[in-house]
Amino acid sequence: MATNKLQNELKKKRPFESPEQExxxxxxxxxxxxxNRFLRLFREYGVTPSxxxxxxxxxxxxxxxxxxxxxxxxxxVVPAMTGLIDRLEKQSLVRRERCLExxxxxxxxxxxxxxxxxxxxxxxxxxxxxxxxxxxxxxxLAELSRLLEKARQKIQLEKE
Amino acid sequence: MATNKLQNELKKKRPFESPEQExxxxxxxxxxxxxNRFLRLFREYGVTPSxxxxxxxxxxxxxxxxxxxxxxxxxxVVPAMTGLIDRLEKQSLVRRERCLExxxxxxxxxxxxxxxxxxxxxxxxxxxxxxxxxxxxxxxLAELSRLLEKARQKIQLEKE
DNA sequence: CGACGATACTTAACATGTAAACTAATCGCA
DNA sequence: TGCGATTAGTTTACATGTTAAGTATCGTCG
Numbered sequence: 001m002a003t004n005k006l007q008n009e010l011k012k013k014r015p016f017e018s019p020e021q022e023x024x025x026x027x028x029x030x031x032x033x034x035x036n037r038f039l040r041l042f043r044e045y046g047v048t049p050s051x052x053x054x055x056x057x058x059x060x061x062x063x064x065x066x067x068x069x070x071x072x073x074x075x076x077v078v079p080a081m082t083g084l085i086d087r088l089e090k091q092s093l094v095r096r097e098r099c100l101e102x103x104x105x106x107x108x109x110x111x112x113x114x115x116x117x118x119x120x121x122x123x124x125x126x127x128x129x130x131x132x133x134x135x136x137x138x139x140x141l142a143e144l145s146r147l148l149e150k151a152r153q154k155i156q157l158e159k160e
Numbered sequence: 161m162a163t164n165k166l167q168n169e170l171k172k173k174r175p176f177e178s179p180e181q182e183x184x185x186x187x188x189x190x191x192x193x194x195x196n197r198f199l200r201l202f203r204e205y206g207v208t209p210s211x212x213x214x215x216x217x218x219x220x221x222x223x224x225x226x227x228x229x230x231x232x233x234x235x236x237v238v239p240a241m242t243g244l245i246d247r248l249e250k251q252s253l254v255r256r257e258r259c260l261e262x263x264x265x266x267x268x269x270x271x272x273x274x275x276x277x278x279x280x281x282x283x284x285x286x287x288x289x290x291x292x293x294x295x296x297x298x299x300x301l302a303e304l305s306r307l308l309e310k311a312r313q314k315i316q317l318e319k320e
Numbered sequence: 321c322g323a324c325g326a327t328a329c330t331t332a333a334c335a336t337g338t339a340a341a342c343t344a345a346t347c348g349c350a
Numbered sequence: 351t352g353c354g355a356t357t358a359g360t361t362t363a364c365a366t367g368t369t370a371a372g373t374a375t376c377g378t379c380g
Contacts, residue, residue, distance in 0.1 A: 019301035020289040024194055026308035031191035032235040033315045034184055039368085048335065068358060075192040080337050082360055087335075104345045104358045129180040135314050136307065141179035144307040147300055148186035154295050155193045199338080208365065228328060240367050242330055247365075264328045264375045 023151075034132060041128055045121055050074070051088055052121070055114050064097065064107035093117060187308075194292060201288055205281055210234070211248055215270065215278050224257065224267040253277060 016022040035049060042052050057073050058065060071081045085108060088094045093114035099105035133141065176182040195209060202212050217233050218225060231241045245268060248254045253274035259265035293301065 017286055018289060019298055019305070020293040020296075021286070023293055023296070023301045023304045023308075024289055026305045027187060027191050027194060029235070030308045030312050030315075031187050033312055034187060036235070037315060043368095050336065066358075075189070075196065076336090077338060078359075079339080079361080083336075102346070102358085106359070126177055126181070129178060129184055132315050133180040133183055133311055136180075136183070136310060138179055140307055140310070141183045143303065144183045144311070145179070145186045147296065147304040147307070148183075148190045150296060150300070151293055151304070152190050152193055155190075155197060155292050203338095210366065226328075236366090237368065238329075239331080239369080243366075262328085262376070266329070 027148075027151075037128060037132060038125075041124055042121075045117060046091065047093070047117070050076075050080075050084055051093070054084060054088060054108075055093060055110065055118050058094065058108065058110040059115065059118055064109040066099070066105045067108050070108060088114075183311075187311075197288060197292060198285075201284060202281075205277060206251065207253070207277070210236075210240075210244055211253070212281070214244060214248060214268075215253060215274050218254065218268065218270040219275065219278055224269040226259075226265050227268050230268060248274075 016025070038049055038052075042049055047055070053074055054070055057070050067081045067085055068078060071078055085094065085096065089096060091113075092111055095109040095111055097107045097109050099107055136144065176185070198209055202209055207215070213234055214230055217230050227241045227245055228238060231238055245254065245256065249256060251273075252271055255269045255271055257267045257269050259267055296304065
């Protein structure tokens with residue numbers, strides 16, 4: 001075929017220079033659309049995707065964590081954490097607690113309100129995942145995850 | 161197996177709730193890492209990924225375009241375009257030109273400097289794509305693109 | 321021809337992400 | 351002991367993306 005879907009979606013006049021570039025743009029575009037949908041869902045509950053991510057990480061860990069450690073599990077660079085935590089604290093979804101043994105460290109504690117918000121979001125989030133990606137078969141989803149994981153291998157290595 | 165790669169990467173203690181969620185997080189994480197690498201490359205040349213994207217769209221079109229039309233080809237919402245164009249204009253990579261027939265419309269024109277910057281970036285960009293994704297076979301890349309395109313079908317339908 | 325709605329774009333206010341520079345506390349080791 | 355390097359976190363400055371509201375221009379219909 002002379003043109004393909006993404007090319008058409010982007011109204012590109014020329015074909016892609018390489019399958020690598022096409023795949024990279026597909027990742028970018030799919031991510032943008034997914035993020036956009038979750039952004040809207042989270043907004044109904046007063047949080048942003050990043051804020052939700054932090055709450056999820058805290059719940060997953062099951063106990064307070066230093067903010068840098070949370071940052072490591074996200075893609076984010078350190079300074080972004082400060083403001084993010086500031087806003088979560090303002091909503092009383094987390095609490096800062098200085099570590100007594102090492103006074104440089106500040107633990108982030110998930111509050112009761114934070115737990116409750118997460119609980120309220122569990123079903124809508126799972127449902128949105130299904131609504132957006134449920135038309136792919138289990139084996140397609142598994143293959144997609146496999147390919148994306150393989151894609152990241154090289155990227156991470158180069159990261160140093 | 162009890163755990164998988166992404167689960168491990170995220171230091172998650174519990175498995176994913178669904179293959180849909182796992183795939184969505186894989187898209188997110190892969191995108192972040194890809195974007196991060198391109199961010200660094202573009203920065204060496206004084207532009208950001210969004211700015212580069214605009215220049216590419218202009219070159220692809222081959223003639224000046226209204227800024228809203230450029231915005232449509234990106235994921236972006238309208239107001240972001242103004243600042244983006246402002247900064248490109250400050251670097252003399254594009255130029256604003258008011259349309260004489262319809263004075264509401266402002267055409268964005270790729271300048272000679274813009275063309276030159278794009279030309280300088282062509283090789284490094286292609287090379288980075290290969291460096292980051294070249295370890296996937298052609299058929300894997302094709303399958304990845306196919307799955308991502310299929311993933312977007314539902315997302316787009318659900319839009320607005 | 322003149323007001324009203326639509327269209328193209330801008331402005332403002334805010335959340336996020338990046339880099340660079342800073343502060344405070346701890347560690348290592350002479 | 352005590353000084354320099356390291357580590358945790360904050361601040362600042364700026365680019366980007368979002369929503370809501372504003373401005374200018376155009377088209378149309380009464």
